[in-house]
Amino acid sequence: MKKSIGDNIIPKDWTLERGLELIKRSGYDGVELWLGDRPWFQMNTSDTQVRELRRKVEDAGLAVSDVANSLDWDENISARDPRIRERAMRHVERQIESAQLLGTDAILLVAGLVTEEIPYNEVYGRSIEALRTLAEKAGPARVKIGCENCNSEHRFLISPREFWQLLNEVNNPWVGIHLDVGNIHDTGFPEQWIEMHGRRITRVHLKDVLRHRGRSGDQSVYTNIFLGDNNWPAIRAALDKAGYDGWLIAEMEARYRYAPDQQLWDTATAIDRFTAAKF
Amino acid sequence: MTRRIFLGAAACAGSAPARMRELELRCALVDLGSDCVLRESLEGFAGAMPGAIKIPAEQLTDWQECQFYAVDRELGHRQECLFYVVPGAGAINDDLGLRLARLVDREGWLVFESGAGFADETAFRTQREMLASYFGLAIERPMNLRESGESIVPYVDYAWPAAVKIRDFSRVVPVGLAARPAEAPVPPLEVIGAIAGRRVAVRRRVGRGVLIFLGSPIGPALGAGDRDAHRWLKSLMALGPVDSTSFGE
Numbered sequence: 001m002k003k004s005i006g007d008n009i010i011p012k013d014w015t016l017e018r019g020l021e022l023i024k025r026s027g028y029d030g031v032e033l034w035l036g037d038r039p040w041f042q043m044n045t046s047d048t049q050v051r052e053l054r055r056k057v058e059d060a061g062l063a064v065s066d067v068a069n070s071l072d073w074d075e076n077i078s079a080r081d082p083r084i085r086e087r088a089m090r091h092v093e094r095q096i097e098s099a100q101l102l103g104t105d106a107i108l109l110v111a112g113l114v115t116e117e118i119p120y121n122e123v124y125g126r127s128i129e130a131l132r133t134l135a136e137k138a139g140p141a142r143v144k145i146g147c148e149n150c151n152s153e154h155r156f157l158i159s160p161r162e163f164w165q166l167l168n169e170v171n172n173p174w175v176g177i178h179l180d181v182g183n184i185h186d187t188g189f190p191e192q193w194i195e196m197h198g199r200r201i202t203r204v205h206l207k208d209v210l211r212h213r214g215r216s217g218d219q220s221v222y223t224n225i226f227l228g229d230n231n232w233p234a235i236r237a238a239l240d241k242a243g244y245d246g247w248l249i250a251e252m253e254a255r256y257r258y259a260p261d262q263q264l265w266d267t268a269t270a271i272d273r274f275t276a277a278k279f
Numbered sequence: 280m281t282r283r284i285f286l287g288a289a290a291c292a293g294s295a296p297a298r299m300r301e302l303e304l305r306c307a308l309v310d311l312g313s314d315c316v317l318r319e320s321l322e323g324f325a326g327a328m329p330g331a332i333k334i335p336a337e338q339l340t341d342w343q344e345c346q347f348y349a350v351d352r353e354l355g356h357r358q359e360c361l362f363y364v365v366p367g368a369g370a371i372n373d374d375l376g377l378r379l380a381r382l383v384d385r386e387g388w389l390v391f392e393s394g395a396g397f398a399d400e401t402a403f404r405t406q407r408e409m410l411a412s413y414f415g416l417a418i419e420r421p422m423n424l425r426e427s428g429e430s431i432v433p434y435v436d437y438a439w440p441a442a443v444k445i446r447d448f449s450r451v452v453p454v455g456l457a458a459r460p461a462e463a464p465v466p467p468l469e470v471i472g473a474i475a476g477r478r479v480a481v482r483r484r485v486g487r488g489v490l491i492f493l494g495s496p497i498g499p500a501l502g503a504g505d506r507d508a509h510r511w512l513k514s515l516m517a518l519g520p521v522d523s524t525s526f527g528e
Contacts, residue, residue: 240444
């Protein structure tokens, strides 16, 4: 398994080149690029600039593990407003195009966002319709769409079986799950999600979670690998059982107040230990 | 080569799918009635072995015919079972233990799935005595691994007949390696599955056959569609008649 980390971990006042150099030096094989998050990768970034982005990544000795986006929370494929939906479809399509340009075969999206205003059943129907449409673009591009399980964050597809049912209804091999083992909180157990989804897992996000605490204010429930309540030996065994041998992508929320680069070093060490199953 | 192995080999000489179909028809699922303490396990095995003959334990004979006809259904050339599965076992009386031992000795495979973790103390004791008397096996008291408070990896790691991981079923029956009937030495016990450092699945030669003891039920995993559980069972059935090669000797 190869390890990667998102470019959104790069301190805000750093250049991309400096950030990539740190990612490489701290032991990662790749980087997850977030469309819409950092100035170097936006919706108006041209194809030429995306190619240039790839060159910088490769010059640093890295590969692009996948293309994520930070736009789904404002513009989701399940929105009621057709104009917002259209924008959401466009940025996912741009992810697919960029993935091809960047030499990777997977993207991440948030498939549906339930709010007080937009109920679950509406979101479910629109998500399926949108994913079927997007799959028609993803297949010929040979890019897998990984719908991330955001569970309580998007209040949608809370259980592995719901997610499984959605993927069954979409019924396209180019649409799978980008599994985040830290997002399941109190609503289940990541090892069971891994087991249930198996070959449909496109990528894996790693982070730990402090269960039984919930989110309050700006206090995150997420923490560094091995500091929370996830059963890491069980997760490791489940990945083996599922035959997953792909990218492990750190998605760290906790930032270090001092020496921010330390987060990358610590996380890389933890992933190595996880991969080696030394607990 | 014994007559039974010869007949088995001859009957199995067709294509691989045909051979597999035949082997599926040469299974018996032993229903212990009220002593099957995990009915869902029985159902799980029944779903995974549609060709198996389902037979109440009290009707089990020493020459148990199966669903497979070697030559012609009309002429009635029925064959003997090769695989016997006893799912979710609770109490087992001495008479049934003896009949199972005789069937195994006829070059059969016996998969004995203990449900002792879900049975009462009396049932556990009868099962322990039967396994010790007829199969030289010493089982330990059922335990709930989670009650120890330690964080466990919830899979039994099987090494044979396929290397698979199958979710544990909460309460397991560990097997001791020190099982020794007083009267005679017994073939070695081989561990085929373990969880959290405990041996919960073993195999042992018994006469001309093989006993496979499962201390963590897999029938429920079969019923839930677990691919590894199905792979494990299919790999076992694919071995065909018990002989030295199928046992990896």
